Amino acid sequence: MKVNAALHRDFRIGTIDDRLYAAFIEHMGRAIYSGIYEPGHPEADHMGFRKDVMELVKGLNIPAIRYPGGNFVSAYDWKDGIGPKEDRPMRMDLAWRSRESNQVGINEFAHWAKETDIEMMLAVNLGSKGLQDARDFVEYVNMPGGTFWSDLRKSHGVEDPYDVKMWCLGNEMDGPWQIGHKEAKEYGRIADETAKALRQITPGAEFIVCGSSNDGMATYPEWERQVLDECYENVHYISLHKYFGNSSKDTLNFFGKIEETGRYIQAIGGVIDFIKAKKRAKNDVYICFDEWNVWYHIREEDHKRWHTWDWPEAPALLEEDYNFEDALFIGGLLNEFIRRSDRVRIACIAQLVNVIAPIRAEKGGPAWRQTIYWPYQFASLHGRGEALNVSVDGPTYNCEVASDVPYMDIAATWDRAAGTVTVFALNRHLTETAELSMSLTGFDSAEVIMHKVMEGHDLEATNGPDKPDAIAPTDGKGIGVDDGSLKGSLAPLSYHVVKLKVG
Template sequence: MQQARISIDPAFVVAPVNRRVFGSFVEHMGRCVYTGIYEPGHPTADDDGFRGDVLDLVRELGVTTVRYPGGNFVSGYKWEDGVGPREDRPTRLDPAWRTIETNAFGLNEFMEWAKKADVEPMMAMNLGTRGLQEAIDLLEYANHPQGTALSDLRIEHGAKEPHDIRLWCLGNEMDGPWQLGHKTAEEYGRLAAETARAMRQYDAGLELVACGSSSRTMPTFGAWEATVLEHTYDVVDYISAHAYYQLLDGDHASFLACSVDMDRFIDQVVATADHVGARLGSDKRIDISFDEWNVWYLRELMSGQGGLPKDWTVAPRTSEEAYTVLDAVVVGSLLITLLRHADRVTAASQAQLVNTISSIRTEPNGPAWRQSIFHPFARTARHARGTVLDLRLDAPTTTTPTYGEVPVLDAVATHDADEGRLAVFVVNRHPSEPVSFSTDLRAFGGGQIAEAVVIADDDLTAANTQADPDRVVPRPHPDASVTDGTLTAQLPPASWSMVVLEVPGA
């Protein structure tokens, strides 16, 4: 059996764990909103039409922020359509996802839902078909207390208190040719800077996210970030990053190693941002909002298999992935990468929350259940506390067709000194061979296991379904143990593991 060792010391710290890294995403896409989080008449629905079973699962998932209302949807969205009496709201075509939007659920409903879910809102604005004036109108409507036309209109609509939204996205994926209002970097950079300055004249304390490239594979990548930040560096706090991964042609080895791509993506965006800061002579640091990431079978979407509808319909089933054991392991690995970069990735949103590329699935007038990817997210959100440690990994490598030689293990550790807890998250990337790993706990004064779980299965295609919602769950780790101050465990092939230890301190 291959052997690997992780060296951990509480003195070597990357950064505090930022709770915003455990964000999610609600877009008017497929059934994420309608029959997802919002279904009046459902047996569990409250007086506002919000599904109680979904709210319970969102709280269990540990989501901290939710990005809304898109996504591609936002670039053609008129926020005014979704406020006021429902009977007066217009029905529109949404060309982004080829659906009919009823606008029964809008800004004020989302903010009420976010309050009940105990999540911080991350609001995206339309800089595709709209611009500066519409953005500051939305800001005034949402955040000004009272006494102006738009703030009083919000009060008339039943939202007496200002929403006080602090985190805003300046558009979405504006370098994508698929995006309504697609722009060059110069065009978008200037518009984003103008909008950010105007918003800061209303409230200097807002946190603003400029659009980065839609993916690392875009021909605009790198140059786009540099140009946009040349315009916006002094007036934004974040540059966004988006990445989706999928199993292609049965290549399990590359899929299990795809966090290598996310690692490189983050490093390159950080390098670009810091280069622009140096050119501008600025001491300010731009962080990354990784506000779209997940496993997403885009090949199926683009080929029409469970993808975009041919006819205009309301809330069709779109990208309702049935996530597998393998997908859960990859999601766990991507979370490891986000935490490993805690010094620069200070916000993130897994896309999406319900039904569409989601951790939670529902049936109309029926049950809700946890997908396989729910579990590594929920466990990581619950136990990754305190600070992220700068560990050292000594591991053999495995060969992948896409990424070449990569370490067979992917790992991160967090230390909560106040609670005396050390959490180790580790993925065995090898698709067919187990790996033995060990960690010396002497720097922590020893330790004992409080919880140890693993996600692994002989059937990597196993998935949770309505009929069998607990087919894929974390199970007690069969052989994780601490002996003479050393943690050891045998990691099954293609597995995600978490070990939480009580440590006396250092």
């Protein structure tokens, strides 16, 4: 299979926001309890957070993390998680039919975020609560002192405010499953008033308003139009969520969902442009794709269990075992985010530990990287700087969700300061090697300084506590620069990261 491609130094999509590689963690299943937090574990720090998990998290170079939910936040009272731990109540978590001990609250999570060098992106409850509760929360978190809530924080041992700048105005409020579900105009009005009030406490704050829970909702994309019509001038981002699966065992159709995601982003971009024009607004609103991942392996089984179990505490839930096929998909999906980085400024993998996550941790036992950890890490470490336009000419295929899907999926970034270009390439073909030739126009010189590859594994192969590195990248070979072009052979079903030193 011959594939010709081209990039040019001066043909750029735009500067990539580092938060394109953000993450999400929710009080759900074992994400918090026995995920990042497990007092008594041999690797626990003085606060009870697992240092082995921290090290794996640090390896991802995550810039920001969304917390505490998710569906959880829509019935959550943040005040239950502050003050002496022995006084904190055990509550019913209505989202996941479990019990919440509140042993981890905002102050504990802020400690973890500081230890892992991750900026917090906090969600307020606009489901069962509202504007006043959100105002109190922001005052507790961000006000230096001299007010009731800020002085209460100080009495809890936290002298300095956290100065959190990113605030999610609820979660999936379009979903009938959500505690406090609202109609679009109703939610848009509440979001607008909440943003205006919170901005007075934290000038310079950024607000993320809820878009559709997924592009299959009956209200999509009318929901986005109505919501933005109410709050456009006072928000900065609208959120998108989308989860992916391959229950039909059709690998090419699964990979085609990457193109489907591009259409989703493009459609909401059009809604944003329409509302901006309608309002003659001067500000821009971008996309925060703050929930995305593969989720299908045990989804049906989990759905049946959590609707029948008797309110357990921190139960095993959504603990997907990711395979090699999932890793290839994630590599391609991150390519799509890079290509759409002019619209998508923030994106959060959902979630980070144990619950549909790149990192798994056994209670009392080891932690390990899942297969999807690697493409996420590569994009986060090497996909910074500016996104370059890449033109690809090669064979395509049709599937249920998309037509004319290129077998070769390529994205590229340019880090001017480091003088490097990184190429992320996925060969989706099931059986054919791609003979790639990609011109590197505008650069006086180029040489390959790193080539990592994931290839040659059974699509169903996974990692686990007894085989944590069964699926891991290796050094690639056979790709180099010849006469101003990147050339080489890319095996079928393979993902490549090629870094070039350019002049």
